[in-house]
Amino acid sequence: ILKKDLEALELPFESTLVQYIDDLLIASKTESDCTADTIALLNHLGRNGH
Numbered sequence: 001i002l003k004k005d006l007e008a009l010e011l012p013f014e015s016t017l018v019q020y021i022d023d024l025l026i027a028s029k030t031e032s033d034c035t036a037d038t039i040a041l042l043n044h045l046g047r048n049g050h
Contacts (some may be wrong), residue, residue, distance in 0.1 A: 003019060005044075005050065012037065015037040
């Protein structure tokens with residue numbers, strides 16, 4: 001279910017999102033990009049009931 005929900009996610013700073021078992025890893029060019037994309041990810045997960 002989570003994998004399908006993540007397919008629709010578009011990160012504003014084009015970070016790389018990796019799902020490994022029950023972990024989500026975000027790789028970004030800068031700390032501020034990572035922070036913004038983490039917030040976008042958490043909002044997306046919340047909107048989708050996770």
